[in-house]
Amino acid sequence: MSQYAVRPTPASPTPPGGHLLEVRDLHIEFRTGEGVAKVINGVSYHLDPGETLAVLGESGSGKSVTAQAIMGILDSPPAHISSGEIRYQGRDLLGLPEERRRQVRGKEIAMIFQDALSALNPVFPVGWQIGETLRQRLGMSRADARRRAVELMDLVQIPAAAKRLGDYPHQFSGGMRQRVMIAMALAMEPKVLIADEPTTALDVTVQAQIMDLLADLRRDLDMAMILITHDLGVVADVADRIAVMYAGRIVEHADVRSLYRAPAHPYTKGLLESIPRLDQRGGKLSTIRGLPPNLMRIPSGCPFHPRCPYAQQVCVDVVPHDLVLGDGRTSACHFAQEVHDDRTH
Amino acid sequence: MTAPTRPTKVRGETILDVDHVVKHFPITQGVLFKKKVGAVKAVDGVSFELRRGETLGIVGESGCGKSTLARLLMRLERPTAGRATLGGQDLFAASGAELRRIRRNMQMVMQDPYTSLNPRMTVGDIIGEPFEIHPEAAPRGSRERRVQELLDVVGLNPEHINRYPHQFSGGQRQRIGIARALALRPEVIVCDEPVSALDVSIQAQVINLLEELQDEFGLSYIFIAHDLSVVRHISDRIAVMYLGRIVEIGTEDEIYQRATHPYTQALLSAAPVPDPEARGHRSVIRLTGDVPSPADPPSGCHFRTRCWKAQDICATQDPQAVPRAADPHPSACHFAELRPQR
Numbered sequence: 001m002s003q004y005a006v007r008p009t010p011a012s013p014t015p016p017g018g019h020l021l022e023v024r025d026l027h028i029e030f031r032t033g034e035g036v037a038k039v040i041n042g043v044s045y046h047l048d049p050g051e052t053l054a055v056l057g058e059s060g061s062g063k064s065v066t067a068q069a070i071m072g073i074l075d076s077p078p079a080h081i082s083s084g085e086i087r088y089q090g091r092d093l094l095g096l097p098e099e100r101r102r103q104v105r106g107k108e109i110a111m112i113f114q115d116a117l118s119a120l121n122p123v124f125p126v127g128w129q130i131g132e133t134l135r136q137r138l139g140m141s142r143a144d145a146r147r148r149a150v151e152l153m154d155l156v157q158i159p160a161a162a163k164r165l166g167d168y169p170h171q172f173s174g175g176m177r178q179r180v181m182i183a184m185a186l187a188m189e190p191k192v193l194i195a196d197e198p199t200t201a202l203d204v205t206v207q208a209q210i211m212d213l214l215a216d217l218r219r220d221l222d223m224a225m226i227l228i229t230h231d232l233g234v235v236a237d238v239a240d241r242i243a244v245m246y247a248g249r250i251v252e253h254a255d256v257r258s259l260y261r262a263p264a265h266p267y268t269k270g271l272l273e274s275i276p277r278l279d280q281r282g283g284k285l286s287t288i289r290g291l292p293p294n295l296m297r298i299p300s301g302c303p304f305h306p307r308c309p310y311a312q313q314v315c316v317d318v319v320p321h322d323l324v325l326g327d328g329r330t331s332a333c334h335f336a337q338e339v340h341d342d343r344t345h
Numbered sequence: 346m347t348a349p350t351r352p353t354k355v356r357g358e359t360i361l362d363v364d365h366v367v368k369h370f371p372i373t374q375g376v377l378f379k380k381k382v383g384a385v386k387a388v389d390g391v392s393f394e395l396r397r398g399e400t401l402g403i404v405g406e407s408g409c410g411k412s413t414l415a416r417l418l419m420r421l422e423r424p425t426a427g428r429a430t431l432g433g434q435d436l437f438a439a440s441g442a443e444l445r446r447i448r449r450n451m452q453m454v455m456q457d458p459y460t461s462l463n464p465r466m467t468v469g470d471i472i473g474e475p476f477e478i479h480p481e482a483a484p485r486g487s488r489e490r491r492v493q494e495l496l497d498v499v500g501l502n503p504e505h506i507n508r509y510p511h512q513f514s515g516g517q518r519q520r521i522g523i524a525r526a527l528a529l530r531p532e533v534i535v536c537d538e539p540v541s542a543l544d545v546s547i548q549a550q551v552i553n554l555l556e557e558l559q560d561e562f563g564l565s566y567i568f569i570a571h572d573l574s575v576v577r578h579i580s581d582r583i584a585v586m587y588l589g590r591i592v593e594i595g596t597e598d599e600i601y602q603r604a605t606h607p608y609t610q611a612l613l614s615a616a617p618v619p620d621p622e623a624r625g626h627r628s629v630i631r632l633t634g635d636v637p638s639p640a641d642p643p644s645g646c647h648f649r650t651r652c653w654k655a656q657d658i659c660a661t662q663d664p665q666a667v668p669r670a671a672d673p674h675p676s677a678c679h680f681a682e683l684r685p686q687r
Contacts, residue, residue, distance in 0.1 A: 058544035173635040174407075203406035203571065205632045208615035212631065230545060233574075233617030237624055256621045274549035276578035278601070278616050284556070285549040285578065291514050292544070 018090050019046035021192055026084030037295040039065050041248040052225045054235040057245035063228045067194045071111050072101045110185035114197035116177035120169040126180045127165030133187045152183040175206035196228045244268050247293050247303035254329035264331035264340035266308045310335050357397030360565055366391050366427030368413055385640045387413040389589030400566040402580030409586040411569045415537045419453050449479050452526035456538035458518035462510040469506035475528040482529050495524040516547035535567045573616045577601055585609045588647040595674030605671045605681035608648045654680045
């Protein structure tokens with residue numbers, strides 16, 4: 001039906017050795033005094049070596065919680081992983097004891113956070129903080145750790161790295177602090193880098209620098225990257241595949257080009273239509289009506305149905321499963337094909 | 346490339362005239378005898394006009410002085426130098442009753458809908474508080490009705506007048522902030538990053554609301570934001586700020602299509618475009634380094650330390666924001682030129 005030829009998605013079937021990282025049917029609840037919030041409700045995604053997966057969602061969609069579960073840094077309580085698997089190179093990380101998980105954290109999978117100022121320790125020099133991992137985990141001597149810290153700071157293009165080793169986080173600008181964070185994450189040469197809103201707190205020109213740096217590092221060091229963001233512009237610039245989250249579920253999963261060309265979930269479609277564009281002056285913006293759901297009272301059926309222009313009775317009654325469209329992309333919508341083919345906007 | 350466009354509004358008379366406004370914050374040293382050792386030049390000679398019914402967008406990165414400018418216009422800070430008139434009245438000289446009268450005419454919507462509403466006050470009290478300060482704006486008996494009208498105008502349920510801010514979502518709270526700003530029927534509203542704390546799907550709702558209110562009440566907006574796409578969408582004219590100065594000012598078309606200042610060009614090119622097909626086809630100007638400290642801005646052109654066009658003259662002579670040969674809108678660059686078409 002679609003008049004647009006859609007390229008085959010790189011979301012290929014499972015390679016012979018399995019995916020590098022795979023999240024399978026993950027469910028996470030937050031048990032609080034006010035009730036149980038179902039934060040993650042059956043999330044599955046995978047990552048293959050060398051690729052960049054964008055996980056897009058608004059606040060409360062569960063994109064960061066999933067990442068924290070992969071890292072094993074969820075605060076528990078209140079968080080409780082009720083079911084699911086997180087497989088790294090075939091092993092289920094959730095079944096591992098804490099000491100074994102520490103072997104993975106940082107060395108295999110590392111993470112950088114949105115707010116570098118609060119993620120860094122204000123009372124230690126940055127060189128010491130970068131070297132800490134090396135001393136603790138690799139048993140490097142102070143002098144070796146120092147030398148390696150300078151190399152890492154060079155790698156992330158901090159000017160005059162050797163001189164700045166003794167500086168404290170507050171002496172760095174926002175962009176430089178984010179570079180320090182990246183240097184720390186790279187210290188153990190991880191195979192997977194999870195970047196949680198790495199540029200949200202930064203200005204446009206600095207954001208461009210950091211995204212460039214991440215793309216270069218990903219290529220040069222042959223890492224795979226999970227980029228968690230709410231910014232459709234950043235996704236379009238760097239990602240290979242994209243998973244869109246809403247109310248703790250992945251509602252659409254596709255390669256980036258086909259998703260932007262023809263979104264197959266009403267939420268994705270609504271998001272793409274509601275952002276003002278730099279390259280065109282718009283009229284009235286189209287909006288997604290209503291509000292994201294309260295995670296303690298997720299609507300029945302499809303969680304998006306109260307806000308969805310395509311909603312029918314079936315959406316209220318039946319939870320939609322992932323519908324595989326012809327080209328291997330998926331959409332958790334009863335009317336995925338109709339939405340995909342709807343070119344009225 | 347053009348979607349259905351909002352017609353650029355007919356330019357009315359000038360309502361707000363800002364003339365060489367300067368705000369320097371002193372840097373002091375010493376405990377008992379404070380000694381001034383320097384100054385953070387937050388706003389360093391800014392001039393512009395706002396016309397009736399138009400939206401002037403102000404863009405710039407953090408530290409460029411855009412929020413300080415907003416606070417100056419609201420008389421929350423005292424300027425170091427400069428003049429500003431609102432409807433012909435001197436904004437900075439006014440005091441007492443006269444200042445109160447002026448303030449009725451200019452209101453503000455803040456960035457953070459979580460901290461800008463008092464959590465202990467009901468929504469009715471928050472929106473009605475301006476009437477306590479300006480009792481002449483609404484007689485006591487009619488206030489509740491007026492607050493309910495305002496709630497309705499901004500798309501909230503008037504029955505929720507007795508609820509508290511925490512019972513509302515971020516987008517709804519921003520609507521409360523907008524209702525409060527509208528309470529005194531001002532002519533000018535200063536919006537300081539009004540949508541940057543909101544999720545994408547909510548952002549569009551609030552932008553549409555601001556546009557509807559403008560049409561309905563003939564408001565003039567100063568719309569401060571760092572998101573270039575949002576600013577383009579809502580603004581008739583745009584001023585680009587860098588380190589306390591306006592480097593370029595013009596109509597939406599002049600800034601987004603025919604920018605002549607290198608900083609504006611770099612800023613526009615660095616903004617990500619939500620279109621994967623454009624990847625690799627956009628020529629992006631990569632600025633190196635960070636914005637210098639406003640306590641010690643470079644001599645001459647403030648942008649010269651990051652500019653690829655910089656020559657000796659840029660260090661010695663302040664470029665003025667005047668019409669340039671390349672395009673007749675004001676641009677503060679000695680080497681103003683249009684960017685070659687990609």
